[in-house]
Amino acid sequence: MTPILELNNIRGGYGTIDVLHGVNLKLEAGQVHALLGPNGAGKTTTLGVCSGQIVPSGGQLLISGREVNGVSSDALARAGVCLVPEGRGIFPNLTVTENLRMFTHAGVSFADIQENAFRQFPRLQERRKQIAGTMSGGEQQMLAMSRALAVNPSLLLLDELSMGLAPLIVEELYERVAELAAEGISILVVEQFAQAVLGVSTVASIMLHGRITRTGPPAEIAEELTEAYLGGTTH
Ligand SMILES: Nc1ncnc2c1ncn2[C@@H]1O[C@H](COP(=O)(O)OP(=O)(O)OP(=O)(O)O)[C@@H](O)[C@H]1O
Ligand SMILES: [Mg+2]
Known part of the structure; x- marks a missing residue:
């Protein structure tokens, strides 16, 4: 099956400075993919690329198998x-x-x-x-x-749903996310702190310094997160 969203070796950032250094990510239709990582890792920038707000300086952005590098955010919004x-x-x-x-x-x-x-x-x-x-x-x-x-939407990009919110509210929001996924919407969700989102995710990735360093089942990623955050500051 063609993934709804695919990033192949995506580079990009602000002006002439790249903050994404070759991002690879696949979102299969109907999945909830959690993109996790510390401050400044490049998560919001990645969503900027996926939504057409940031034109990649390298690599391929594919939506439902079609390359959309440089397609405007308005056009992508109309496409779902x-x-x-x-x-x-x-x-x-x-x-x-x-x-x-x-x-x-x-x-x-x-x-x-x-x-x-x-x-x-x-x-x-x-x-x-x-x-x-x-x-x-x-x-x-x-x-x-x-x-x-x-x-x-057919593809929903959520940036830090939980920011500044109490755990109960976060849980409620993620219940809605799970329902949307059950209705067939594909969802890429960015979070800095993982717990709430991992419960509703089908797959999770860790992003560090503009690269995705690991993708796997949410339970495995949860175990590796602390280490990734702590280890991530040294290289
Ligand atoms: N508009 C901008 N102009 C220049 N640099 C930017 C801009 N926005 C972000 N950056 C830089 O790009 C890098 C990645 O930022 P990004 O916002 O993608 O990180 P993030 O993973 O979403 O972090 P956070 O968890 O804090 O939201 C950071 O070093 C940041 O300072
Ligand atoms: Mg961010």
């Missing part, structure tokens, strides 16, 4: 690639309902988006009139995920 960025990417000065209304540009009706969001996250319904920026971090993350679901 959806990024939920670090820091959430919602409109903090608008209410929950107004935010949901902003998500309609992708061609899904407001009624459908709202119904879907409130079904997935009943808490958003309770808070529908609240200014998004005043909600808790977890509630804001739920809203950000609703945006992703509004576009009916």
